Amino acid sequence: MRHRAFSDNLFPHTMSVAVQNASHIPFGFPAQVPPRFAETDHVQRCLVQLRSKSQGLEKYIFLNGLKERDPELFYNILLTNMMEIIPILYTPTVGDACTNYSHIWRRPEGLYISIEHKGRIREVLRNWPASTAARIAVVTDGSRILGLGDLGANGLPISIGKLDLYIAGAGIKPSSTVPICLDVGTDTRKYLEDPLYIGVRQSRPKPSEMDAFMEEFMSAMAEVFPQLLVQFEDFSTDNAFKYLDLFRNRYCCFNDDIQGTGAVVLSGFINAARLASAASGLPLTEHRILFLGAGSSGIGVAKQLLSFFTSMGMTVEEAKNRIYTVDSKGLVTADREGLQEHKKFFARTDYQGPPLKKLADIVEYVRPTALLGLSTLRNAFTEDVVKLMASINKRPIIFPLSNPVSLSEVDFEDAIKWTDGSVIFASGSPYKPVEYKGKVYEAGQGNNMYQFPGIGLGAILSRAKHVSDAMVDKAAIALASSLDHEERANDLVYPRLHRIREISGQVALAVIRQAQAEGLDQTIVYRSLCDSDLLDHIRAKMWKPSNVIGRVRL
Ligand SMILES: NC(=O)c1ccc[n+]([C@@H]2O[C@H](COP(=O)([O-])OP(=O)(O)OC[C@H]3O[C@@H](n4cnc5c(N)ncnc54)[C@H](O)[C@@H]3O)[C@@H](O)[C@H]2O)c1
Ligand SMILES: O=C(O)C[C@H](O)C(=O)O
Ligand SMILES: [Mg+2]
Numbered sequence: 001m002r003h004r005a006f007s008d009n010l011f012p013h014t015m016s017v018a019v020q021n022a023s024h025i026p027f028g029f030p031a032q033v034p035p036r037f038a039e040t041d042h043v044q045r046c047l048v049q050l051r052s053k054s055q056g057l058e059k060y061i062f063l064n065g066l067k068e069r070d071p072e073l074f075y076n077i078l079l080t081n082m083m084e085i086i087p088i089l090y091t092p093t094v095g096d097a098c099t100n101y102s103h104i105w106r107r108p109e110g111l112y113i114s115i116e117h118k119g120r121i122r123e124v125l126r127n128w129p130a131s132t133a134a135r136i137a138v139v140t141d142g143s144r145i146l147g148l149g150d151l152g153a154n155g156l157p158i159s160i161g162k163l164d165l166y167i168a169g170a171g172i173k174p175s176s177t178v179p180i181c182l183d184v185g186t187d188t189r190k191y192l193e194d195p196l197y198i199g200v201r202q203s204r205p206k207p208s209e210m211d212a213f214m215e216e217f218m219s220a221m222a223e224v225f226p227q228l229l230v231q232f233e234d235f236s237t238d239n240a241f242k243y244l245d246l247f248r249n250r251y252c253c254f255n256d257d258i259q260g261t262g263a264v265v266l267s268g269f270i271n272a273a274r275l276a277s278a279a280s281g282l283p284l285t286e287h288r289i290l291f292l293g294a295g296s297s298g299i300g301v302a303k304q305l306l307s308f309f310t311s312m313g314m315t316v317e318e319a320k321n322r323i324y325t326v327d328s329k330g331l332v333t334a335d336r337e338g339l340q341e342h343k344k345f346f347a348r349t350d351y352q353g354p355p356l357k358k359l360a361d362i363v364e365y366v367r368p369t370a371l372l373g374l375s376t377l378r379n380a381f382t383e384d385v386v387k388l389m390a391s392i393n394k395r396p397i398i399f400p401l402s403n404p405v406s407l408s409e410v411d412f413e414d415a416i417k418w419t420d421g422s423v424i425f426a427s428g429s430p431y432k433p434v435e436y437k438g439k440v441y442e443a444g445q446g447n448n449m450y451q452f453p454g455i456g457l458g459a460i461l462s463r464a465k466h467v468s469d470a471m472v473d474k475a476a477i478a479l480a481s482s483l484d485h486e487e488r489a490n491d492l493v494y495p496r497l498h499r500i501r502e503i504s505g506q507v508a509l510a511v512i513r514q515a516q517a518e519g520l521d522q523t524i525v526y527r528s529l530c531d532s533d534l535l536d537h538i539r540a541k542m543w544k545p546s547n548v549i550g551r552v553r554l
Contacts, residue, residue: 046077056093061104063088068107071174075545078168082497086165090449091146092404092429094161098145101154102191102198110156110179113217114200115209121216125224128178134225135460137178138162138256142186143204143236144296147376147407150236152186153199158234162256162452170453170504171542172460178225182217184210210239211246218247229459229467231256231452240296241342252459254467260448260455261297261374262304263476264494265401268446269305269370270480271493272397272424276369279394279422285312287322290368292359292409293375293402294325294332294343301372302346307473324348324366326375330357331365363388370397373409377402381410383418390419397424399446405429412443426493444493450500451475454507461541462512463522471514478510479503505538512538 046066053059063085067074078085087093097104117124128134142155159179166172185202186192192201205213221228230253232243244255254260273284289305291298302323309319325332325346332339333355334347356362363371363385371389373380381400389396396419400409405427412431415423421436426444433442455475459467482495482503495503509531515521526534 043073043077046073047081056088057096057100057104059088060093060097061106064106064109068109072545075167075174078164079545082168082500086168086449086497087430089164090161091447092406094157095146095148095404095406097157097161098142098151098154099148101151101157102194102196105198110160110181112153112156112181112183112199114183115185115202115205115213116200118213118216122220122224125220128224130175131224132226133173133176134178134228135176136163136166136172136229136231136456137180137221137225138166138231138233139180139182140233141182141184141235141239142199143234143239145234146403148404150186150188150204152188152191153181153183153197154191155234156181162231162233162449165449166453166456167543169449169500170457170508171501171544172453172457173543178228182213184213211242214243214246218251218253222251227460227463229253229456229464231260231456233257235296237295237342238340241299249466252464252466254455254459254472255296255300256448256452257296258300259304259467259469259472260452261401262300263451263455263472264448264479265301265372265399265446266304266308266476267450267479268399268426268444268493269397270308270476271483272370272399272426275424275491275493276393276395276397282369285309285314285322287369288366289323289370289372290363290366291323291325292371292373292377292380294327294346295374296342297401298325298372298374299342299346301374304472304476307469308476311473320346321350324362324368326359326362328375330355331362360385360388363392367392369393370399373400373402375402375409376407377409378407379410381415383414386410386415386418386423390422393422395422395424399426401426401428401446403428403447405431412441416441424491424493442490442492445497446494450479450494450503451507453500454478454504455511457504457538457542458508458511458515461508461523461538462515462520462526464511464515465520465522468514468518468520470518471511471520474510474514475507478507482506501539501542505535505542508538509535 050059050062053062111128113121113124138159140155140158142152143150145151145155145158159181163177163179166177167174183199185200185204187203191197230251232255240255240257244258247253273287291302306319310316323346332343332347333351334349339347356365389398398415402408408427412425413434415425416434416436426446428447430445431443433440483492487495512526516527
């Protein structure tokens with residue numbers, strides 16, 4: 001371990017800038033690190049400081065401050081402690097950060113494009129430094145943040161958290177990321193009445209006004225950031241579908257909740273079905289999948305499964321027949337009046353009885369092999385429902401995917417107990433391992449964080465013109481195939497989080513190859529590389545925090 005001498009000029013750039021700017025230091029005074037300051041100790045010191053905070057939100061605020069003071073150190077610590085830090089910057093704690101953002105706000109850390117900027121969005125975007133370096137923007141309008149509802153301008157931490165995953169999980173350079181919150185109002189009265197609320201104090205615009213705003217925004221983005229991929233995040237259901245359809249063939253963009261979630265859940269389902277089949281002999285194509293939640297993510301996942309089943313040789317009708325959706329009114333059937341557009345495709349035409357409303361009754365009727373929750377309804381998978389699943393299946397597949405963890409359809413420990421350990425489980429937010437009857441069980445994390453960093457990396461490197469459905473399909477298959485020997489031996493359905501960079505590399509490779517197959521790639525030189533050379537190239541392109549003071553080797 002090397003200690004710094006007083007006279008050493010070894011401040012990391014960001015630290016020296018912060019110190020020079022500190023107003024209490026007389027101008028020109030050479031600020032000192034303490035004589036016994038050791039770089040390796042400082043990493044440890046930061047972790048001790050982080051761990052001394054008892055509340056998740058305090059940890060979030062601490063990390064946010066560290067990122068401002070010393071981004072290189074922040075990313076070093078993030079990359080070497082992902083299991084501990086991702087649940088703070090991302091789900092579940094980012095949910096608290098969003099809910100309270102107007103109160104914990106400390107400094108500008110993203111772009112707010114307000115409805116009041118309409119007519120001059122280009123000018124506002126041009127304020128962003130180094131716009132030609134920008135490669136990926138995560139854009140939310142705050143209207144459906146996780147399962148927490150309409151948080152308005154408080155939604156920005158979701159964009160920041162997703163981009164930290166891009167940086168940590170796929171090696172995207174921090175300076176090429178642009179977190180954006182569209183501040184178009186909120187329909188949540190609590191925020192409109194909060195004197196500290198940081199957004200425009202008005203209700204959300206009517207659809208025609210919002211559509212015009214989005215048109216101007218997307219065209220301005222393409223002009224100001226010529227090489228940008230846009231990830232739509234946490235838009236309310238109708239707008240999520242609408243803007244994906246409207247923009248996907250005009251700009252390079254995708255919707256994480258529809259497509260990223262579709263891919264990650266398909267991937268987990270493929271691995272889960274393999275485990276279930278080992279116990280029951282049931283072929284993949286014989287599964288029946290029941291969704292609680294028929295919103296942007298529920299329908300996004302259902303479509304992804306349909307696409308997979310058809311790729312296995314089933315007709316669209318046969319594939320559709322394997323899928324059942326449930327919303328707040330019960331089993332979604334085609335004869336229901338006023339059915340929203342996005343629910344129509346999977347609405348059942350074969351159920352003639354009285355409306356089925358209770359989940360247990362629906363499970364009894366459908367006899368699903370897999371029960372997927374994207375409903376935002378905490379504890380919706382009750383003991384009787386879970387036990388019923390276990391009585392129908394040797395290894396029931398139960399994925400409570402709603403975020404944050406406070407909205408999970410069932411807790412991991414209950415699912416293990418109620419199925420006597422037979423459940424194949426993955427949740428949207430992380431759970432700690434559970435010991436039951438002397439055996440330790442690990443929960444999978446079925447979260448789109450396993451897909452969007454690799455999809456984005458592949459699209460950016462290949463300079464894809466668009467993100468096609470087939471690129472997303474290939475991302476899902478690459479993730480499903482990425483389990484290593486140890487993970488398979490432990491019955492995992494997703495790879496361990498610490499391997500996320502390796503996984504994102506494989507996902508990016510698959511995405512690039514598909515972009516090439518469809519002629520959507522613009523980095524033509526990649527076409528001549530074999531897979532292993534291209535994978536090496538992708539890995540070499542991944543950004544690492546510079547070893548500023550030699551403290552952490554990655
Ligand atoms: N794990 C992941 O990667 C991931 C990805 C995207 C979304 N999600 C989570 O999924 C949840 C839903 O997101 P979304 O974008 O689909 O939201 P959404 O608002 O579009 O859809 C929610 C759906 O749940 C249904 N629902 C609500 N209350 C219900 C009830 N009592 N019974 C049955 N159904 C009910 C609604 O009818 C709607 O169909 C959120 O909690 C979100 O955080 C998780
Ligand atoms: O943000 C997440 O953790 C996953 C997903 O995009 C969600 O909206 O819940
Ligand atoms: Mg989301």
